[in-house]
Amino acid sequence: MTDIHAGDVPDGAWTRLTAIADLDRRVVPCWLFGLGFNRSAPEDVLLGLLDLGETGLLHRDDLPAGVMDAAVVHDSAQVRATAAESGRLSATQWDRLVTATPEPRRREMFAALAAEQLAAQRRSRGGRGVGSAPHPDATPPRTPQEIAAMAAEVPDIDPADVTTALWWIGALHENAEAMRQLAVSPKLLVRRSVARAPRLPTDVAATLSRDQDRIVRLFLAESCDDAPPEMLLEVASWWEGSLSFPGRPQTHPNFPRDGLLRYAADPNPRMRILALTDPASTSALAEQFSYDPDPIVRRAAGEDHRLSPESLRRLAADTDQRVRLRAWLNPSISADTLVTLLLGTRSAKHAARNPGIPIPVMRRMVTIARLPSTAQTL
Secondary structure, three states, X not given: OOEOOOOOOOOHHHHHXXXXXXXXXXXXXXXXXXXXXXXXXXXXXXXXXXXXXXXXXHHXXXXXXXXXXXXXXXXXXXXXXXXXXXXXXXXXXXXXXXXXXXXXXXXXXXXXHHHHHHHHHHOEOOOOOEOEOOOOOOOOOXXXXXXXXXXXXXXXXXXXXXXXXXXXXXXXXXXXXXXXXXXXXXOHHHHHHHHOOXXXXXXXXXXXXXXXXXXXXXXXXXXXXXXXXXXXXXXXXOOOOOOOOOOOOOOOOOOOOXXXXXXXXXXXXXXXXXXXXXXXXXXXXXXXHOOOOOHHHHHHHHHOOOOOHHHHHHXXXXXXXXXXXXXXXXOOOOHHHHHHHHOOOOOHHHHOOOOOOOHHHHHHHHHHHHXXXXXXXX
C-alpha cells in the first residue's frame, strides 16, 4: 500500500489516513467541509481549503480575520462570491473585493450588493435577535410619552409566534428607564424585545424572569447577562439549546453550578444532565450517563471530555444520531475510532470537525485532497 510522505504525521492509527491506495475518494470533500468548521484548524489549513474551492467556512461567525481578508481577493471567482454572500464583510473588505474583481458586470453586481449590505448594517439597532430599522436614519422614541405611544401601537401576537425584537426597543436597550417602563407593558412582543437586552437593571431582569410567557424567559436566558440564577435553572428544565445561542442557558455566567449533583437521578432528563456540570461531578457519573436510556442524557455524556475512549466508541455507534454526532466530535475519542470515522462516507463530514485531529494530520488531509482522483502516489 502506497502512502503520502509521513512528515510530521503521528504514528499509529493516523497513518491509515495517509494510505491512499484504498481510500474512498468520496470522503475527501467531506473532510474539506468538516475541517472548515474545525475550531482547531490553523489559518494555513483554512486557506488551503479555499484554494481547493471549499467555501462553507466563510459563513462561520468565528472565522479568523485573515481568512476572510484572503477570500475577498482570492483568484477564484467562486470564493469571492461566497465571501460577498456571507454578509460578514466590512466596508474595507468590500472595497478590496470589488477592486479584485476583473469582470465589469460582476464588479457592478458586487458594488450594488455592498451598498445593500452596508446599509443593512447601518440599520442595525441591537445585537443578535433584534430586527433592523426601516432605514439607516430611523431614530427611536426618546421621552416616556413617546415610548408609551409607540408601545401602544405594537400589535398583539400569539404566544406561539416566532418573533424578533423590535428595532426601536433594541436601540433603547442601554436606556435603563426605558427598559423599566417597557418591561411591564401588556404587549407580549414589547416584553420579548426588552428581554433581548444584553444588560438590564436587576429589578427589570427580575420582573421579566417571572413573566408568564416562557419565550420572554428564554430570551432573557439567551441574551441578558443579568438573568437570575433560579430562572436559568427553570429554563434549563425544558430548553435544550439552539444554534443561535449555543450553550445557553447552561453557559450563562449566572447559571448555578454548585449543588447540581442532586439532580443526577431526576426523572426529567434535562435536569439529570445538569449534574455533569457540578464541580463535584466525576468521570464515573459521565460513564453512568453514557448508559442512560434517554438519548438526551447520552448526548450530554457524549460531549463530556472525561468519558473513556471505550465508552465514546460505543456512543459513536449509538442508535440516536445526535448521540453519535456528540461522540464523533469529542476530542477524547481514540485515534483509532476517529480515523475509522474519517474514512467512512457517512461520518467523515462530522468527524473532520473533531478538534482532536492533530494539525499535521489536518495538513495531510488537505494535501491528499489536492491529488487527482486517480493518483496513488505523491
